[in-house]
Amino acid sequence: MSDAAANAAVLRAQEQxxxxxxxxxxxxxDPRVKLCALVVANLMMFLHVSPMVQTVGVLIFAxxxxxxxKALTAAHMLGFYAILRAVDWASVTFAGSAPWLxxxxxxxxxxxxxxxxxxxxxxxxxxxxxxxLVAALRRLRLPNAIIIPAIVLLRFFPTIAHDxxxxxxxxxxxxxxxFWRHPMRSLEYVLVPLLMNAANVARDLxxxxxxxxxxxxGNRSSASELRMRAADWFALALICAPMLLHILLP
Amino acid sequence: MTDIVCELSDCTFRxxxxxxxxxxRNATLxxxxxxxxxxxxxxxxxxxxxxxxxxxxxxxHFAGQLDGRARTADCIAGDTSVNNYVTRVGSVFQNPKTQxxxxxxxxELAFPCENVGMEPAQIRARISERLxxxxxxxxxxxxxxxxxxGQQQQLAVAAATMLDPRAFVLDEPTGNxxxxxxxxxxxxxxxxxxxxNTIVIAEHRLAWCAGLADRYVLFxxxxxxxxYSAREFAALPxxxxxxxxxxxxxxxxxxxxxxRIIAQAESAETIENPAxxxxxxxxxxxxxxxxxxxxxxxxxxxxxxxxxxDAELRGGRIIGLMGCNGAxxxxxxxxxxxxxxxxxxxxxxxGKLAKPAKLANNAAMVMQDVNYQLFADSVRxxxxxxxxxxxxxxxxxxxxARERCDEILRExxxxxxxxxxxxxxxxxxxxxxAIATALMARKQLVVLDEPTSGLDYTHMMQVGELLRRxxxxxxxxxxxxxxxxxxxxxxxxxxxxx
Numbered sequence: 001m002s003d004a005a006a007n008a009a010v011l012r013a014q015e016q017x018x019x020x021x022x023x024x025x026x027x028x029x030d031p032r033v034k035l036c037a038l039v040v041a042n043l044m045m046f047l048h049v050s051p052m053v054q055t056v057g058v059l060i061f062a063x064x065x066x067x068x069x070k071a072l073t074a075a076h077m078l079g080f081y082a083i084l085r086a087v088d089w090a091s092v093t094f095a096g097s098a099p100w101l102x103x104x105x106x107x108x109x110x111x112x113x114x115x116x117x118x119x120x121x122x123x124x125x126x127x128x129x130x131x132x133l134v135a136a137l138r139r140l141r142l143p144n145a146i147i148i149p150a151i152v153l154l155r156f157f158p159t160i161a162h163d164x165x166x167x168x169x170x171x172x173x174x175x176x177x178x179f180w181r182h183p184m185r186s187l188e189y190v191l192v193p194l195l196m197n198a199a200n201v202a203r204d205l206x207x208x209x210x211x212x213x214x215x216x217x218g219n220r221s222s223a224s225e226l227r228m229r230a231a232d233w234f235a236l237a238l239i240c241a242p243m244l245l246h247i248l249l250p
Numbered sequence: 251m252t253d254i255v256c257e258l259s260d261c262t263f264r265x266x267x268x269x270x271x272x273x274x275r276n277a278t279l280x281x282x283x284x285x286x287x288x289x290x291x292x293x294x295x296x297x298x299x300x301x302x303x304x305x306x307x308x309x310x311h312f313a314g315q316l317d318g319r320a321r322t323a324d325c326i327a328g329d330t331s332v333n334n335y336v337t338r339v340g341s342v343f344q345n346p347k348t349q350x351x352x353x354x355x356x357x358e359l360a361f362p363c364e365n366v367g368m369e370p371a372q373i374r375a376r377i378s379e380r381l382x383x384x385x386x387x388x389x390x391x392x393x394x395x396x397x398x399x400g401q402q403q404q405l406a407v408a409a410a411t412m413l414d415p416r417a418f419v420l421d422e423p424t425g426n427x428x429x430x431x432x433x434x435x436x437x438x439x440x441x442x443x444x445x446x447n448t449i450v451i452a453e454h455r456l457a458w459c460a461g462l463a464d465r466y467v468l469f470x471x472x473x474x475x476x477x478y479s480a481r482e483f484a485a486l487p488x489x490x491x492x493x494x495x496x497x498x499x500x501x502x503x504x505x506x507x508x509x510r511i512i513a514q515a516e517s518a519e520t521i522e523n524p525a526x527x528x529x530x531x532x533x534x535x536x537x538x539x540x541x542x543x544x545x546x547x548x549x550x551x552x553x554x555x556x557x558x559x560d561a562e563l564r565g566g567r568i569i570g571l572m573g574c575n576g577a578x579x580x581x582x583x584x585x586x587x588x589x590x591x592x593x594x595x596x597x598x599x600x601g602k603l604a605k606p607a608k609l610a611n612n613a614a615m616v617m618q619d620v621n622y623q624l625f626a627d628s629v630r631x632x633x634x635x636x637x638x639x640x641x642x643x644x645x646x647x648x649x650x651a652r653e654r655c656d657e658i659l660r661e662x663x664x665x666x667x668x669x670x671x672x673x674x675x676x677x678x679x680x681x682x683x684a685i686a687t688a689l690m691a692r693k694q695l696v697v698l699d700e701p702t703s704g705l706d707y708t709h710m711m712q713v714g715e716l717l718r719r720x721x722x723x724x725x726x727x728x729x730x731x732x733x734x735x736x737x738x739x740x741x742x743x744x745x746x747x748x
Binding site for chain 1 (some may be wrong): 307363588619712
């Protein structure tokens, strides 16, 4: 390709990227902002914020999913949250007349503590392309020793479900299914082939990745260029809102 | 004087953990710029070792002792780190499923460029360029695990071109692919060849190399025993190649035979040999039947349904299932084994309507990756697994069961490994172990999924003989395969799925 043509191609690629914020009707938020949401969610958990602040938090953390094309997942999570809130409220209101509700109330409270983290985490992973997530980790200057395992984890996740199904099929044909009768043995029968397979894949993967430069020292770039745009700064401010509410309100 | 890109000068290589002798002995080879050279020979002949020396993996990653000099561009194996080979050599390996590093296809293409610190916009431009060049725009930004093996391999070749290497080194790239996928891969490599690239391919499946290769180098037991131009190679007698463990150069004879087998009407032997399994109006498939789907009137994203013409499967026969990927071969096999419910229609076992649980009792499957089905700590324990789990047998029963177990192991040449861990066996031995467990459980149907993928001629024939011995015991053997040589030689019947 001639130099002029190559330069033109590079310029085109740059334009395409800047236009990618609202692509195909979906909102794409910088992954660093979503990781920030995860941190705020953890803070909310530690500080035991009030129910109203928690509700505001969960709604805000679910926004990336709602606007990012994963509305159904967000709806499920929010529905689950609403049910937990209702159980919690019921166990407090009817504490006198129905003491047995306490058990459900306590469980609901425990789950409610974790839900903002779960929603923030799901938002981060469902709506972010793996490459963008890795780019975010690189921009945060995390060492390779953390980034490379993160990439490999993201790569292995989908294969585990597939492997598990194959192993269950084999177990079914061999007639060695009884999970309830021999739970530990069944776990072993699933884990050993799963891990052996993972070890084999890891071996081939290392060889392939070495030939593509995994072992190179020096600065690595990222194909995704992360830039904080107005929408991202606004989202960041919105994410900090629950903490602000928690401090300001009595 | 044309540039010599890859050069081996009197190279001898011995792997560090090798029990036997050298993997490669006194090999001398020169590959000129723009040439396509095919290194061929049976499994273990040394061709893979040569590819590893050409892309810097040996002796750095695959430790061993190297005598002699192996050079690719300006890199010397042993002196130059494999990191420096990254921009000189693009490598493609056999297994499409274990080669990719990222979960997403665009990230995988960007990976080599990111590692060398290329400008982001330039990386994106180059990705677009390659996708357009190879006509694989439909592979942009996809989840790699959802691609077919052929598409994954196309992606691997595209990824190898990302840094504009001086040479490409491919190690049996078509081992696990069907005919269509092989054709697409061949087209990509022809494109690379026409652009003047240097390509070295280690292969024993020769049919697809015709017209692509300029030169063939024949290996046997670590030594180069012949170098031929494309024309000279085409003139070699077929038997000589088969003796060397190579697959046929020309598969048209096998394809004719397969057509004849398909067209053959089932001989009328219903009385002495009633059908083990028969299907009526069977529709196999998955997805789109859940409760949620009924309520929302929406089919699940990957729903699939296929009508199957009524079939009768008899014991003592080897039945081939052939057809392109995605046509329903695996789904049919799984339904017959009771691993999935049919969407509609009936399956009869010994003349009686059978539910999936009964079918599962009757069937065994040897998967393409046998690692998913070995559970015990030793070979003998693996074969005795169901017997031990059932329990409740007295000492005499257990004794006779153990005798049967040893008998089966002896027949399958596994008795000497009886105390070894199943995962320490070779691929072929694991296959035989899986068959041993099926024999022990007295299964009447054994389904094998691509048992010969990646095997050279000798080993393919061995697997075929094994299937024949199985069938002679009265077992109904169902083989899912796109290996035309296996099907032509050994299948009594072939069901075509298209």
